[in-house]
Amino acid sequence: MSWTLKFWDSTVGKKVLMALTGAAGFVFVIGHMAGNMQVYLGRDQINAYAHFLHEKAGLLWVVRIALLAAVGLHVLSALQLQLIKRAARPVRYQKPGIIQATPASRTMIFTGLLLAWFLLYHLAHFTWGNAHPAFRELDAYNNIVTGFQHVPSSVFYIVCMVLLGLHLGHGGNALFFSLGLVHPKYRQAVRAITYALMLLVVIANISIPVAVLAGVLKI
Amino acid sequence: MRIILHVWRQKNAQSPGKFERYERPEVSPDMSFLEMLDVLNEDLVNKNEQPVVFDHDCREGICGACGFVVNGIAHGPEDGTTVCQLHMRKFKDGDELYLEPWRAKAFPLVRDLLVDRSALDRIIQAGGYITAPTGTSVDANNILVAKPDQERAMDAAACIGCGACVAACPNASAMLFTSAKVTHLGNLPQGQPERLDRVEAMVATMDKEGFGSCTLIGECSAACPKSISMDSIARLNGDYIRATFVKRPLELSGQGSG
Ligand code: HEM
Numbered sequence: 001m002s003w004t005l006k007f008w009d010s011t012v013g014k015k016v017l018m019a020l021t022g023a024a025g026f027v028f029v030i031g032h033m034a035g036n037m038q039v040y041l042g043r044d045q046i047n048a049y050a051h052f053l054h055e056k057a058g059l060l061w062v063v064r065i066a067l068l069a070a071v072g073l074h075v076l077s078a079l080q081l082q083l084i085k086r087a088a089r090p091v092r093y094q095k096p097g098i099i100q101a102t103p104a105s106r107t108m109i110f111t112g113l114l115l116a117w118f119l120l121y122h123l124a125h126f127t128w129g130n131a132h133p134a135f136r137e138l139d140a141y142n143n144i145v146t147g148f149q150h151v152p153s154s155v156f157y158i159v160c161m162v163l164l165g166l167h168l169g170h171g172g173n174a175l176f177f178s179l180g181l182v183h184p185k186y187r188q189a190v191r192a193i194t195y196a197l198m199l200l201v202v203i204a205n206i207s208i209p210v211a212v213l214a215g216v217l218k219i
Numbered sequence: 220m221r222i223i224l225h226v227w228r229q230k231n232a233q234s235p236g237k238f239e240r241y242e243r244p245e246v247s248p249d250m251s252f253l254e255m256l257d258v259l260n261e262d263l264v265n266k267n268e269q270p271v272v273f274d275h276d277c278r279e280g281i282c283g284a285c286g287f288v289v290n291g292i293a294h295g296p297e298d299g300t301t302v303c304q305l306h307m308r309k310f311k312d313g314d315e316l317y318l319e320p321w322r323a324k325a326f327p328l329v330r331d332l333l334v335d336r337s338a339l340d341r342i343i344q345a346g347g348y349i350t351a352p353t354g355t356s357v358d359a360n361n362i363l364v365a366k367p368d369q370e371r372a373m374d375a376a377a378c379i380g381c382g383a384c385v386a387a388c389p390n391a392s393a394m395l396f397t398s399a400k401v402t403h404l405g406n407l408p409q410g411q412p413e414r415l416d417r418v419e420a421m422v423a424t425m426d427k428e429g430f431g432s433c434t435l436i437g438e439c440s441a442a443c444p445k446s447i448s449m450d451s452i453a454r455l456n457g458d459y460i461r462a463t464f465v466k467r468p469l470e471l472s473g474q475g476s477g
Pocket residue numbers: 015018019021022023024025026029074075078079081108109111112113114115116117167168170171172174175176177178179432433434435
């Protein structure tokens with residue numbers, strides 16, 4: 001077996017891939033959140049941003065394909081590892097107990113799969129527009145406000161951002177272990193910074209549907 | 220004190236198992252957990268019943284032979300302690316305790332609370348050693364080891380191979396066990412020549428034996444009677460990355476040394 005395949009075939013190699021693709025996802029959601037915040041600067045600003053992205057069509061597609069590949073590898077590894085983990089304990093404990101495991105760490109596959117579902121909905125909602133009640137191509141401001149005026153959509157987004165927070169709350173720190181990047185001098189800083197970034201992403205993103213429902217952002 | 224035991228009884232891996240209830244009306248708080256089971260077994264033998272099978276040897280927390288799950292916690296509720304060093308004073312009068320064997324595909328059940336942990340031995344055989352010339356022992360301090368490296372190596376070397384990490388892990392992963400040996404030898408000069416080959420071989424065997432993968436949940440380290448740190452897992456991952464992407468393959472020039 002070639003060395004690349006051997007790496008992919010091992011559970012440790014798959015985790016390294018999950019960590020790299022997960023880190024790419026983490027960086028992406030931070031950038032995406034920063035882009036989203038322009039909705040507070042008014043219709044013109046966010047629509048100009050949308051136009052700007054679409055003018056750079058070449059770059060946009062490179063980023064899209066890279067992200068698609070990252071999500072694909074992340075999900076594929078997650079599912080393969082899930083099968084391995086389940087097979088590793090064919091008989092479960094009749095009286096299970098835990099000492100310190102956080103809910104986030106024990107539910108990575110569930111929060112992850114729900115995020116995959118959210119991702120599809122989110123694309124259909126704001127990118128393709130087919131899940132949007134009043135979609136207007138490249139009128140991001142309109143799409144955001146009319147989209148979130150629909151209460152069930154807003155609730156769904158808020159719930160999914162909490163799931164993202166759980167996923168990144170554990171994953172953001174775990175990825176440093178998966179990559180062997182743990183050092184006593186930086187341990188606390190890494191933990192604090194990943195938590196802070198996770199909270200920033202979650203709270204900033206949740207603020208948008210809340211602002212629409214509260215009438216702060218309107219047509 | 221009075222203790223109610225529910226002990227997992229299973230004849231062998233093929234037959235089904237179930238909890239058997241045993242009332243222990245007169246348990247001394249000074250007994251160790253295994254002594255309490257010894258007394259139970261004496262009573263069972265006197266009644267012509269099969270004693271509860273469990274593994275044990277040193278009974279002083281250093282050999283790694285003992286181990287089962289008490290109320291969902293590997294080695295029971297006391298931190299950093301094997302079940303042989305757990306004492307009944309840790310429990311209250313009237314407590315109900317459920318005893319189960321380590322549950323993992325890689326640890327086939329032998330009987331009752333006894334499982335076969337030779338999968339861990341095979342991981343060690345794959346690379347958990349150094350190849351050194353034998354003969355008379357070398358002088359002390361011939362090879363100098365920095366204090367922080369000594370300490371890290373010794374902390375990891377404390378692993379007794381009991382398998383509690385596998386038992387406690389929701390994924391039945393053996394990463395803490397494997398990484399303890401990688402960390403122990405990888406921190407010492409004698410471990411360097413084989414360091415990257417070791418991690419590759421040990422991980423390959425770990426995967427082949429059917430252990431799960433690591434999700435960094437941390438139950439392993441929390442259950443470990445020697446409190447092996449999660450940092451050793453990060454170290455294994457880092458060494459595995461180096462072994463894959465940095466290590467040079469053997470390139471024979473064909474010219475010999477003539
Ligand atoms: C929104 C995009 C996503 C981001 C930013 C993300 C991020 C991360 C990160 C940083 C990790 C930690 C990697 C590590 O432990 O080293 C991780 C782990 C994980 N992710 Fe995701 N993830 C995303 C989507 C998904 C999806 C769609 C799934 C669906 C299956 C998923 C499933 C998992 C699982 C199961 C783990 C734990 C893997 C393990 O520890 O074995 N993630 N994720």
